[in-house]
Amino acid sequence: MSRRDSAAGTDRIAAASPPFISARDVKKVYAVGEQSVTALDGVSLDVAAGEFVAIMGSSGSGKSTFMNLAGALDVPTSGTLSVDGLSLGTLSPDELAHFRNRTVGFVFQQFNLLPRTTALKQVMLPLVYADPLPEDPEGLARTKLESVGLGGRLDHLPSQLSGGQQQRVAIARALVNNPKVLLADEPTGALDSKTSEDIMRLFAELNRKGITVLVVTHEADIASWARRRVLFRDGRVIDDARQSPHGEGGPS
Numbered sequence: 687m688s689r690r691d692s693a694a695g696t697d698r699i700a701a702a703s704p705p706f707i708s709a710r711d712v713k714k715v716y717a718v719g720e721q722s723v724t725a726l727d728g729v730s731l732d733v734a735a736g737e738f739v740a741i742m743g744s745s746g747s748g749k750s751t752f753m754n755l756a757g758a759l760d761v762p763t764s765g766t767l768s769v770d771g772l773s774l775g776t777l778s779p780d781e782l783a784h785f786r787n788r789t790v791g792f793v794f795q796q797f798n799l800l801p802r803t804t805a806l807k808q809v810m811l812p813l814v815y816a817d818p819l820p821e822d823p824e825g826l827a828r829t830k831l832e833s834v835g836l837g838g839r840l841d842h843l844p845s846q847l848s849g850g851q852q853q854r855v856a857i858a859r860a861l862v863n864n865p866k867v868l869l870a871d872e873p874t875g876a877l878d879s880k881t882s883e884d885i886m887r888l889f890a891e892l893n894r895k896g897i898t899v900l901v902v903t904h905e906a907d908i909a910s911w912a913r914r915r916v917l918f919r920d921g922r923v924i925d926d927a928r929q930s931p932h933g934e935g936g937p938s
């Protein structure tokens with residue numbers, strides 16, 4: 687199978703339509719006391735709809751800052767970011783809230799689950815802000831948990847789940863509003879290597895179903911699941927390469 691075929695047409699989509707994420711000369715400077723820290727120093731990056739991108743780079747290179755800006759959790763000091771045709775700097779607070787709730791799904795290293803809340807209730811939480819409210823929020827949450835392999839753990843608390851299962855709950859929660867992009871910041875950073883592989887296989891499966899996926903990692907094994915690898919250093923993109931992803935195009 688050629689790489690172009692295995693990439694399910696994303697190269698052609700990229701050529702034909704505007705990028706799904708477009709960052710132009712994005713800078714982010716944090717003020718810390720009297721000092722200023724340049725977290726992003728002029729990042730320009732396009733990601734087409736349907737891509738699966740690994741964001742790599744050593745600690746402090748600006749990876750999380752970039753993900754937070756792409757998901758409108760924070761605003762750049764200068765430069766522009768557009769996602770799904772929306773210029774993030776021009777949105778009203780309501781439009782931004784809608785964007786965060788409906789367009790993006792976030793996954794973090796530390797799962798960020800509520801300790802006394804069952805898996806089913808965790809996944810239902812984002813639906814509280816959904817507009818219009820779904821008819822059957824519980825059924826929807828159950829379906830999402832089933833889709834990540836947790837149909838048998840609906841009433842479990844985080845403390846009753848393994849790390850990998852907790853991350854699956856967090857992924858189901860990120861997916862419950864059917865976002866167009868998953869922004870996962872070191873999602874396997876707290877997991878052992880076997881469990882990490884399982885989580886990456888799940889991301890690959892979700893990506894095949896059409897969702898755009900950006901995964902931050904510093905591990906080459908994890909990055910090998912993506913079709914493209916973007917390397918950050920000192921707040922800049924210093925390398926950007928397409929690759930034949932793990933699990934495709936070879937004997938298995």
Ligand SMILES: Nc1ncnc2c1ncn2[C@@H]1O[C@H](COP(=O)(O)OP(=O)(O)O)[C@@H](O)[C@H]1O
Nearest residue numbers: 716718723725744745746747748749750751752
């Ligand atoms: N809220 C913040 N306030 C001040 N400095 C920050 C903040 N967030 C990140 N930084 C600094 O910005 C730089 C990039 O951080 P970050 O994007 O978290 O890097 P990475 O995710 O690649 O480890 C680092 O030097 C970090 O210390």
Ligand SMILES: [Mg+2]
Nearest residue numbers: 749750751871
């Ligand atoms: Mg980080």
